[in-house]
Amino acid sequence: MNPMTDNRTRDIVAKLWNLCHILRDDGVTYNEYVTELTFLLFLKMMQETGHEDRIPNGYGWESLSTREGLDQLEYYRRLLLDLGDTKKTQDPTILAIFADAGTKLRKPANLKSLTMAIDKLDWFSAREEGLGNLYEGLLEKNAAEKKSxxxxxxxxxxxxxxxxxxxxxxxxxxxxxxxxxxxxxxxxxxxxxxxxxxxxxxxxxxxxxxxxxxxxxxxxxxxxxxxxxxxxxxxxxxxxxxxxxxxxxxxxxxxxxxxxxxxxxxxxxxxxxxxxxxxxxxxxxxxxxxxxxxxxxxxxxxxxxxxxxxxxxxxxxxxxxxxxxxxxxxxxxxxxxxxxxxxxxxxxxxxxxxxxxxxxxxxxxxxxxxxxxxxxxxxxxxxxxxxxxxxxxxxxxxxxxxxxxxxxxxxxxxxxxxxxxxxxxxxxxxxxxxxxxxxxxxxxxxxxxxxxxxxxDIAAAIIVHLRAALEEIEGLTEEIETAAAVSEEAA
The missing domain is CATH 3.40.50.150 (Vaccinia Virus protein VP39)
Structure with missing residues (x-):
């Protein structure tokens, strides 16, 4: 199975990935972006699959996406806290996904840009090809980005x-x-x-x-x-x-x-x-x-x-x-x-x-x-x-x-x-x-x-050689320390 075989899925993944550029001036890294996007996509995909009844407190996609400005950002922060709170959420999968969740977004305009862009995606095609394939394609894109x-x-x-x-x-x-x-x-x-x-x-x-x-x-x-x-x-x-x-x-x-x-x-x-x-x-x-x-x-x-x-x-x-x-x-x-x-x-x-x-x-x-x-x-x-x-x-x-x-x-x-x-x-x-x-x-x-x-690729090759050398040094140091401890005990 290749999660990106269909052109429509690939196009949606590319559009989602390009949204990360919106967040660069908010100091959000690639990995943080995918985690942030996971929270938002979860809400949107629950709406698309008709499973919003799993989400407590009425925290559906529409409640978030229709808000504006600071009100939307504050609502989003509260949503993340409540979905990961055992006192307010009983669904174990939702609790685990939102455990200790928080947003790196600081500017309300960036959150609005994300929710608007997500709404504009071709969700009919995404459902046809499988939302799981779409999400796996996003994970694959993140893994291929060496900076992440x-x-x-x-x-x-x-x-x-x-x-x-x-x-x-x-x-x-x-x-x-x-x-x-x-x-x-x-x-x-x-x-x-x-x-x-x-x-x-x-x-x-x-x-x-x-x-x-x-x-x-x-x-x-x-x-x-x-x-x-x-x-x-x-x-x-x-x-x-x-x-x-x-x-x-x-x-x-x-x-x-x-x-x-x-x-x-x-x-x-x-x-x-x-x-x-x-x-x-x-x-x-x-x-x-x-x-x-x-x-x-x-x-x-x-x-x-x-x-x-x-x-x-x-x-x-x-x-x-x-x-x-x-x-x-x-x-x-x-x-x-x-x-x-x-x-x-x-x-x-x-x-x-x-x-x-x-x-x-x-x-x-x-x-x-x-x-x-x-x-x-x-x-x-x-x-x-x-x-x-x-x-x-x-x-x-x-x-x-x-x-x-x-x-x-x-x-x-x-x-x-x-x-x-x-x-x-x-x-x-x-x-x-x-x-x-x-x-x-x-x-x-x-x-x-x-x-x-x-x-x-060249930079990554150099980095891995340096990491390997450091691990060898750490291993050698550990052996020396162990040998010294054994000698001390023997003495």
Whole structure:
């Protein structure tokens, strides 16, 4: 599913995005603008879908949009407070979307410009194409704008759709995203299931209720991303609860067991060097590395026979100590059947090197991985960025090589040292000290910064290298401090 396939939807998204220029002199950032727009669009979309009865105190779109000047701005501020107040609002979704809501708007004229512009949009076409598609298009536009920094919450749609096609979510399964962002994986899984069940009409009443209300579980730590997530789910007809919580805290255990987990966890370390606070963790409980800890959560959250697809940075594949223990443990408990080495530049920052791990939780906890297939989609690939975006076609050869079995058991062909798909036995991986950062193709392309043409792409590439260097320094500092503390205790 591409939320921006229809020209009319794309035009509406472009008009909405251009409204952000109105707010520049009000000091509103790109991310703040999307959050601000979410509040206003919620009210307008409730009117368009005939669901204004969900909004308490008569706070409908017309009550806001027909006001003028300072009266309108003050009414809007009161509206935001009341919709997020448990004493005045009972609807849990509305409460969550408007939790701690406030406006960054200071000038009444700017609010009036926004409400007038929203009223002038082609809402008939928007309803025809689906309001959820319109909102997802807006989120995608925000993620593509590097100055917003929103790409850290937004996995590229072609990659999400590829993962959904390969893992094949089924009706009746519990599907989890422990780092939900703006709910891209959940929305795509739901769309896929609806396509294959005639929009759930082929299911029984109980099965359809499960799909709408109970099939999807997840958590998102960042409040603003969480409210965007809830809005996205609501507009796609998904009533499952995605909580605003830290998966690496005891709240993560409450997410329960899942049949399928698809996720792109945050990279980096926990703020302040904090460790996961999970009583069930035994592998990553002593590290502040978030992506390692998320992998442990995913393994523990899978039901026996459950499958997962998780985006991880390269260091998860090669890091020693905790990283190596995690990989060894993962390959014991799970069948890590496929590693996809992703191209650089497909996320918000150039140069981020990532992979997708596909694995299945074993029925027992011993020797589940017999071989790992690695697909090299990084070497000799275009410089992805604004001028060359990622497309569905870029994954076609990988999907054909992966096969049509969601557990990685379809017939596969090792393409040898000159091909992109190779098989490595568990014994071969042990000889590498369980290092899964396996590359064999020589990258004939020039350095990525030299191949980029857009200044924003070049700047983002430089920034990511600086961030990586800082993280390495922080990690080294942490190791030195730990070693010093151990020496002190020994003395």
């Amino acid at each position: 920094g929103a790409g850290q919450y937004f996995t590229p749609r072609p990659l999400i759709d590829c993962i959904v096609r390969l893992t094949k979510p089924k009706p009746g399964e519990v599907i989890q995203d422990p780092a939900a962002g703006t709910a891209g994986f959940i929305v795509a899984a739901d769309h896929d299931i609806k396509v294959r069940t005639d929009d759930l009409f082929e299911l029984t009443e109980n099965q359809a209720f499960f799909q709408r209300h109970l099939a999807y579980r997840g958590a998102e730590l960042v409040p603003d991303a969480h409210r965007l997530c809830l809005m996205n789910l609501m507009l796609h007809g998904i009533e499952s609860s995605i909580v605003c919580a830290d998966t690496l805290s005891p709240d993560g255990e409450a997410l329960g067991k899942a049949d399928l987990i698809m996720t792109n966890p945050p990279f980096g370390t926990k703020k302040g060097g904090g460790r996961p606070n999970r009583s069930d963790f035994s592998i990553t409980n002593d590290t502040s590395n978030k992506q390692l800890a998320f992998v442990e959560h995913i393994v523990r959250a899978l039901k026996p026979g459950g499958r997962a697809a998780v985006v991880v940075p390269d260091n998860v594949l090669f890091e020693d100590n905790t990283g190596r223990r995690l990989r060894t443990w993962l390959m014991e408990l799970c069948d890590l059947h496929t590693v996809l080495r992703l191209p650089t530049g497909i996320f918000y920052a150039q140069g981020v090197k990532t992979n997708v791990l596909f694995f299945t939780r074993g029925k027992n906890d011993k020797a589940n991985t017999q071989a790992v297939w690695v697909y090299e989609l990084r070497a000799n690939m275009p410089a992805f960025g604004k001028t060359r975006p990622l497309t569905v076609a870029d994954f076609a050869e990988f999907e054909a090589a992966f096969g049509d079995d969601p557990y990685g058991k379809a017939g596969r062909t090792d393409q040898g040292e000159t091909g992109r798909f190779r098989c490595f036995t568990r014994e071969q991986i042990k000889e590498r000290n369980d290092n899964l950062d396996i590359a064999w193709l020589r990258d004939e392309s020039e350095d990525i910064e030299e191949r980029l043409s857009d200044p924003d």
